[in-house]
Amino acid sequence: MTCTDFYASGERFDVMSCEDCGFTFTQDVPVEAEIGELLRLDEAGAQMENKNVANPEQVRQFLNLCQPDSLAIGIGNAHGYYKGEPDIKLEVLEEVRKFTDIPFVLHGCTGMREDIIKEAIKLGVAKINFGTEIRYKYVEHYNYYHILIFL
Numbered sequence: 001m002t003c004t005d006f007y008a009s010g011e012r013f014d015v016m017s018c019e020d021c022g023f024t025f026t027q028d029v030p031v032e033a034e035i036g037e038l039l040r041l042d043e044a045g046a047q048m049e050n051k052n053v054a055n056p057e058q059v060r061q062f063l064n065l066c067q068p069d070s071l072a073i074g075i076g077n078a079h080g081y082y083k084g085e086p087d088i089k090l091e092v093l094e095e096v097r098k099f100t101d102i103p104f105v106l107h108g109c110t111g112m113r114e115d116i117i118k119e120a121i122k123l124g125v126a127k128i129n130f131g132t133e134i135r136y137k138y139v140e141h142y143n144y145y146h147i148l149i150f151l
Contacts, residue, residue, distance in 0.1 A: 033062070033068035034073075034105075034107070035072070036073060053092060059073060070105050071104055072105035073104060077106065080132055082112070090116070104126060105126070107129045108129065110133040
């Protein structure tokens, strides 16, 4: 499956993504749109400025312009390992669910509490991303076996 992400974190999203959405739909390419900038973590995993909590009204405006196959909404989540408890705003998913039935995607699940993920699933999350954990484990095992082979 191929997926195209659109980062819509400003007033420009209507120009950028709707033309792209129309093209990918004609090519049978699923479109996963992302509204809100993901939280950034510094090298130690500490949260930097939290600008990624999407405004439900902005999500509504975007969906009036474009209907992606799935939608990742910024709710305080981030790529990478969290240092401390992330401030996840599930109420944003609740508000958006009131006006759309598009499946949600939850990015940045590595290190997120299981109960938060389960609650997000109840609110319509159909796909979760926890790639940091997978990549970390891959590198860890690769390094371990690489050392064994070459020693």
